[in-house]
Amino acid sequence: MKVIILAGGGGTRLYPLSNEAHPKQFLCLEDEETLLAHTIRRFLGVARPEDLLILTNERYVAQVRAEVEKTGAQGAHILPEPCRRNTAPAIALAVCYCREVLGCPEEETLVVAPSDAVLRPAALFYQSLHQAAVAARRKKIVVFGVRPDRPETGYGYIEIGKPYGSGYLVRSFKEKPDLETAKRYLAQGNHYWNAGIFTFTAGTFERELAICAPEIAGRLARGYRAAAASFAQMPDVSIDYAVAEKTRNIVVLPLACYWNDLGSWDALYDVLEKDEESNVRRAGDITLTGCRGVLALTQGKPVIGIGLEDLVIVEAEDALLVVRRGRAQEIKEVLAQRRAAGTAATRGGKEEDDGE
Amino acid sequence: MKVIILAGGGGTRLYPLSNEAHPKQFLCLEDEETLLAHTIRRFLGVARPEDLLILTNERYVAQVRAEVEKTGAQGAHILPEPCRRNTAPAIALAVCYCREVLGCPEEETLVVAPSDAVLRPAALFYQSLHQAAVAARRKKIVVFGVRPDRPETGYGYIEIGKPYGSGYLVRSFKEKPDLETAKRYLAQGNHYWNAGIFTFTAGTFERELAICAPEIAGRLARGYRAAAASFAQMPDVSIDYAVAEKTRNIVVLPLACYWNDLGSWDALYDVLEKDEESNVRRAGDITLTGCRGVLALTQGKPVIGIGLEDLVIVEAEDALLVVRRGRAQEIKEVLAQRRAAGTAATRGGKEEDDGE
Numbered sequence: 106m107k108v109i110i111l112a113g114g115g116g117t118r119l120y121p122l123s124n125e126a127h128p129k130q131f132l133c134l135e136d137e138e139t140l141l142a143h144t145i146r147r148f149l150g151v152a153r154p155e156d157l158l159i160l161t162n163e164r165y166v167a168q169v170r171a172e173v174e175k176t177g178a179q180g181a182h183i184l185p186e187p188c189r190r191n192t193a194p195a196i197a198l199a200v201c202y203c204r205e206v207l208g209c210p211e212e213e214t215l216v217v218a219p220s221d222a223v224l225r226p227a228a229l230f231y232q233s234l235h236q237a238a239v240a241a242r243r244k245k246i247v248v249f250g251v252r253p254d255r256p257e258t259g260y261g262y263i264e265i266g267k268p269y270g271s272g273y274l275v276r277s278f279k280e281k282p283d284l285e286t287a288k289r290y291l292a293q294g295n296h297y298w299n300a301g302i303f304t305f306t307a308g309t310f311e312r313e314l315a316i317c318a319p320e321i322a323g324r325l326a327r328g329y330r331a332a333a334a335s336f337a338q339m340p341d342v343s344i345d346y347a348v349a350e351k352t353r354n355i356v357v358l359p360l361a362c363y364w365n366d367l368g369s370w371d372a373l374y375d376v377l378e379k380d381e382e383s384n385v386r387r388a389g390d391i392t393l394t395g396c397r398g399v400l401a402l403t404q405g406k407p408v409i410g411i412g413l414e415d416l417v418i419v420e421a422e423d424a425l426l427v428v429r430r431g432r433a434q435e436i437k438e439v440l441a442q443r444r445a446a447g448t449a450a451t452r453g454g455k456e457e458d459d460g461e
Numbered sequence: 462m463k464v465i466i467l468a469g470g471g472g473t474r475l476y477p478l479s480n481e482a483h484p485k486q487f488l489c490l491e492d493e494e495t496l497l498a499h500t501i502r503r504f505l506g507v508a509r510p511e512d513l514l515i516l517t518n519e520r521y522v523a524q525v526r527a528e529v530e531k532t533g534a535q536g537a538h539i540l541p542e543p544c545r546r547n548t549a550p551a552i553a554l555a556v557c558y559c560r561e562v563l564g565c566p567e568e569e570t571l572v573v574a575p576s577d578a579v580l581r582p583a584a585l586f587y588q589s590l591h592q593a594a595v596a597a598r599r600k601k602i603v604v605f606g607v608r609p610d611r612p613e614t615g616y617g618y619i620e621i622g623k624p625y626g627s628g629y630l631v632r633s634f635k636e637k638p639d640l641e642t643a644k645r646y647l648a649q650g651n652h653y654w655n656a657g658i659f660t661f662t663a664g665t666f667e668r669e670l671a672i673c674a675p676e677i678a679g680r681l682a683r684g685y686r687a688a689a690a691s692f693a694q695m696p697d698v699s700i701d702y703a704v705a706e707k708t709r710n711i712v713v714l715p716l717a718c719y720w721n722d723l724g725s726w727d728a729l730y731d732v733l734e735k736d737e738e739s740n741v742r743r744a745g746d747i748t749l750t751g752c753r754g755v756l757a758l759t760q761g762k763p764v765i766g767i768g769l770e771d772l773v774i775v776e777a778e779d780a781l782l783v784v785r786r787g788r789a790q791e792i793k794e795v796l797a798q799r800r801a802a803g804t805a806a807t808r809g810g811k812e813e814d815d816g817e
Contacts, residue, residue, distance in 0.1 A: 392798075392799055394795050395791070403781070406778075406781055407779070408780070409799075410784070411782075411783070411784040411788050411789075411791050418781075418783055420781045422762075423763070424762050424764070424765060425763070425765070427766045427783055428767040428768060429769060433767075435767050436767065439750050439765060439767060442748075443748055
């Protein structure tokens with residue numbers, strides 16, 4: 106088994122803490138380790154270092170290498186992308202690398218996973234990986250789904266079809282819904298969040314890519330080196346859009362473990378350990394008095410909160426954010442407005458998703 | 462008439478914006494002028510520059526001089542204090558300066574006023590000064606009172622006695638009350654806030670000082686220069702405690718104008734102009750979305766607030782403060798706790814009053 110870890114995102118969903126220079130995968134959020142380090146350690150439980158492929162943007166190679174060394178994963182392959190072309194070209198290139206450079210056979214199981222999600226406990230995640238490998242051997246593309254516990258508007262959804270093994274056939278993929286739609290999905294019970302984790306064999310992926318995204322497959326025909334060199338000419342498209350939504354050969358497997366993509370401040374609050382007043386103090390000098398349900402985080406100066414409820418306070422180098430919990434999804438829109446207004450200091454205020 | 466302006470305070474009631482290095486009188490809060498500049502201009506409406514005496518700590522002399530020049534008050538006397546000894550010694554020394562250096566007669570009217578309060582409109586304030594001068598000529602010490610409109614716990618109170626001229630005899634001074642007591646004062650209607658503005662003749666002050674605070678009066682007997690040189694030996698005591706509370710010769714005059722001492726973030730919010738959502742953005746790059754009743758202020762980095770209600774957000778050099786409006790009085794206590802806990806970065810976290 107090879108594991109393709111997507112660590113090239115420059116997303117800013119945790120703005121202002123994450124930005125182009127410090128994307129989420131390099132942040133220490135739960136404890137003193139980066140999310141990427143946690144991801145590497147997680148996969149070292151089921152794979153050898155030399156089975157790991159870490160895809161990242163050229164500018165992050167040194168940071169990735171540092172995390173690889175810290176986690177004792179020397180031997181892992183770091184694949185630099187010369188530019189951002191979203192997940193489909195990046196994964197296709199990594200599969201090409203597996204086949205051509207590492208000499209993987211057609212039937213080799215490949216796992217594709219983001220570098221910045223929480224999955225725990227590891228044992229249950231491994232159990233899910235095992236189930237996925239079974240389906241992958243049956244020439245299916247497996248995508249992991251998470252049963253929604255709230256009408257989340259920040260995730261893509263997967264509508265399930267008939268049962269298949271320990272999962273379901275996929276009926277359809279759904280874009281991030283509005284609140285009304287998300288509530289309906291939740292009530293219906295036949296929609297899962299798309300966790301963005303895939304399992305397939307190398308051969309299955311190659312076949313499906315040729316069918317669903319021939320423009321990408323075509324560029325890989327000339328081999329890994331040529332494809333990497335002309336990476337900038339690849340279409341800028343996600344694996345969901347290019348393959349998952351088009352193939353008929355895909356199944357969804359409910360994740361057996363807890364999953365959190367830390368894709369918003371609200372999501373981060375959920376995952377962190379709270380004190381008796383449901384407050385979370387992360388890093389730095391933080392004083393909260395008469396506060397409840399507050400997540401406070403500082404990169405430098407002391408933060409003092411008095412008499413606050415259900416807020417997220419982030420004192421970062423670039424900006425200070427104070428947002429009511431539950432409204433973190435609005436940050437994206439506010440950043441877009443600021444950019445449109447030509448406001449200064451929106452460095453890192455790129456609103457789109459993590460790119461990969 | 463001479464005006465003694467108290468500009469030596471190093472208080473931090475507007476922490477973290479105000480601190481030892483940048484006390485409140487040098488902050489621009491309402492507009493682009495410092496509070497001291499506003500105070501100087503206000504008194505230039507009734508006095509010549511050479512009638513102004515500005516008392517300040519040695520370390521602030523350059524800052525005071527800059528404000529004097531900006532307001533065209535060249536000729537004003539800047540009296541540096543070598544150390545902080547609260548208001549009684551400072552005022553006593555200034556009166557001594559008036560008599561000895563400026564040659565004021567016994568019957569000269571002296572006004573003592575803080576440098577960091579809002580008093581408007583000026584015309585009504587001048588009317589109050591005129592009434593005070595009348596009582597001062599009758600050998601009274603006059604203190605200005607403000608009729609409470611809320612059960613404020615941050616001010617000292619004055620209990621009024623029988624009517625006297627356009628004011629009342631003072632029955633007693635009351636320390637800052639607890640909330641219950643403040644509510645009772647408000648309900649009774651016979652308690653005024655102590656605005657800390659005094660009017661008296663030089664002779665009245667000298668007589669009352671000799672009676673009420675002989676240890677201070679004694680040190681002035683050797684003349685201004687000697688008293689200034691031994692200023693550090695003066696007792697550290699306020700004019701309220703040393704004279705106002707002890708003399709029987711004091712009257713309270715209700716201020717005819719609006720008064721706000723800007724002694725807390727709550728007080729500052731009250732005085733500033735709000736937008737349609739009752740928000741106040743002061744200085745810098747501030748984005749408020751879905752917010753109501755928020756005062757946001759930054760000294761540097763952008764501030765983004767989303768979905769907030771009734772908060773004060775202050776992004777200052779030393780610290781970030783987020784406090785629910787109405788609870789700003791708790792800052793003092795929190796700073797004391799932080800200091801007690803030996804927390805770093807409480808620079809400027811001195812909790813006591815402005816000193817003068």
